[in-house]
Amino acid sequence: MAGTKGLEGIVATESSISSIINDQLTYVGYSIDDLAENSSFEEVIFLLWNKRLPISNELTNLKKDLAENMAIPNELINHLKSYDLKSVHPMAALRTSVSMLGLYDDEADVMDEEANRRKAARIQAKMPAIVAAFARIRKGEEPVAPRKDLNFAANFLYMVNGKVPEDIEEEAMNKALILHADHELNASTFTARVCVATLSDIYSGITSAIGALKGPLHGGANERVMKMLTEIGEPENAIDYIKEKLANKEKIMGMGHRVYRQGDPRAKHLRKMSEHLTEITGQSKWYDMSVLIENYIKEEKGLPANVDFYSASVYHSLGIEHDLFTPIFAVSRVSGWLAHILEQYENNRLIRPRAEYVGPENQVYEPIEHR
Numbered sequence: 001m002a003g004t005k006g007l008e009g010i011v012a013t014e015s016s017i018s019s020i021i022n023d024q025l026t027y028v029g030y031s032i033d034d035l036a037e038n039s040s041f042e043e044v045i046f047l048l049w050n051k052r053l054p055i056s057n058e059l060t061n062l063k064k065d066l067a068e069n070m071a072i073p074n075e076l077i078n079h080l081k082s083y084d085l086k087s088v089h090p091m092a093a094l095r096t097s098v099s100m101l102g103l104y105d106d107e108a109d110v111m112d113e114e115a116n117r118r119k120a121a122r123i124q125a126k127m128p129a130i131v132a133a134f135a136r137i138r139k140g141e142e143p144v145a146p147r148k149d150l151n152f153a154a155n156f157l158y159m160v161n162g163k164v165p166e167d168i169e170e171e172a173m174n175k176a177l178i179l180h181a182d183h184e185l186n187a188s189t190f191t192a193r194v195c196v197a198t199l200s201d202i203y204s205g206i207t208s209a210i211g212a213l214k215g216p217l218h219g220g221a222n223e224r225v226m227k228m229l230t231e232i233g234e235p236e237n238a239i240d241y242i243k244e245k246l247a248n249k250e251k252i253m254g255m256g257h258r259v260y261r262q263g264d265p266r267a268k269h270l271r272k273m274s275e276h277l278t279e280i281t282g283q284s285k286w287y288d289m290s291v292l293i294e295n296y297i298k299e300e301k302g303l304p305a306n307v308d309f310y311s312a313s314v315y316h317s318l319g320i321e322h323d324l325f326t327p328i329f330a331v332s333r334v335s336g337w338l339a340h341i342l343e344q345y346e347n348n349r350l351i352r353p354r355a356e357y358v359g360p361e362n363q364v365y366e367p368i369e370h371r
């Protein structure tokens with residue numbers, strides 16, 4: 001039995017939600033380029049959950065359902081208020097809050113498909129409200145209730161900032177949410193599927209997935225990209241900084257990918273958004289610095305920029321606090337996690353691989369006083 005470190009290249013399930021073939025990403029067969037340019041996040045949610053695009057009244061109903069389900073229980077708000085949130089990472093707060101949401105859902109352990117779909121809509125709707133409430137409470141501000149007349153992207157920014165976003169901000173958030181929505185069997189999606197394959201409930205699956213996304217080798221990289229850019233400070237420092245990191249065998253956040261070899265097809269959209277948004281907000285240096293780093297790493301290490309690299313300067317130029325970058329990823333990716341959970345339940349089998357034992361053998365137990 002040969003071990004494959006990190007399960008690289010192993011096909012662990014069949015799925016008809018998203019595919020990565022020859023460095024091209026599709027959701028249910030629709031190119032990510034097409035969706036990013038033409039679609040809305042709500043439409044993508046429908047696509048992932050139903051494996052087809054909605055017709056007009058279906059999209060209207062989903063938007064209504066999401067807007068009506070956005071408000072979070074007061075008990076959860078009070079719970080968040082009870083912590084000293086200055087030392088709590090928002091991903092930790094999100095992980096615990098989603099777990100807690102399950103305590104206030106009468107259907108949490110009802111396992112039929114219709115109930116699971118209703119819970120999916122509730123979780124999708126409430127995640128942005130949790131992130132926004134956390135962001136406000138820790139600044140000593142009251143959470144802002146969602147508005148039923150705003151779409152998902154606008155409502156999220158409205159709840160975070162307390163004001164209706166400009167069109168350009170809403171467009172950028174909508175596109176970022178589409179680009180992050182699903183990605184085949186990435187680590188957090190796999191985590192969600194492993195969890196619910198025991199026939200555990202949706203809240204457990206999403207809570208586990210948030211934990212996996214939080215790590216710096218996965219969704220946690222976007223926050224660290226901004227930390228790196230901030231440390232670099234000015235474009236002229238970028239290459240020396242990167243050289244030193246590489247000499248110390250440190251990884252450059254936002255670079256490299258387990259599956260993509262030539263390039264992450266989402267990065268070009270985020271690069272374009274970063275160029276535009278940093279320019280109109282008078283912060284082009286973040287984009288300039290990012291391009292220098294991307295080109296250098298491509299040249300030196302042959303590694304492409306991944307989705308986390310340019311999303312950092314995009315969110316920064318939207319005025320978003322840096323530790324909210326990964327929670328935004330989660331607000332989008334939960335749509336994919338939910339799609340995969342529904343797909344797993346439809347055709348379930350326990351996920352239980354093997355480990356190759358490489359430890360000592362034939363040991364003889366010694367009583368403690370003889371060791």
Ligand SMILES: CC(=O)SCCNC(=O)CCNC(=O)[C@H](O)C(C)(C)COP(=O)(O)OP(=O)(O)OC[C@H]1O[C@@H](n2cnc3c(N)ncnc32)[C@H](O)[C@@H]1OP(=O)(O)O
Pocket residue numbers: 006216217218219221250251252253254255256257258259301303306307308
């Ligand atoms: C949404 C997402 O999850 S996208 C990924 C977000 N994560 C990051 O951006 C963190 C930085 N990147 C990485 O750590 C990696 O590229 C990963 C985790 C994304 C993929 O890693 P793996 O497929 O396991 O590749 P692995 O870590 O084994 O690296 C292979 C080689 O490339 C090097 N390498 C990979 N990524 C980087 C990087 N970002 N910076 C410097 N070197 C790198 C490794 O050091 C290793 O070199 P070696 O063979 O000389 O030891």
Ligand SMILES: O=C([O-])CC(=O)C(=O)O
Pocket residue numbers: 182183185186187218258259306307
């Ligand atoms: O697929 C992966 O390994 C990581 C990734 O890019 C994502 O989850 O979007």
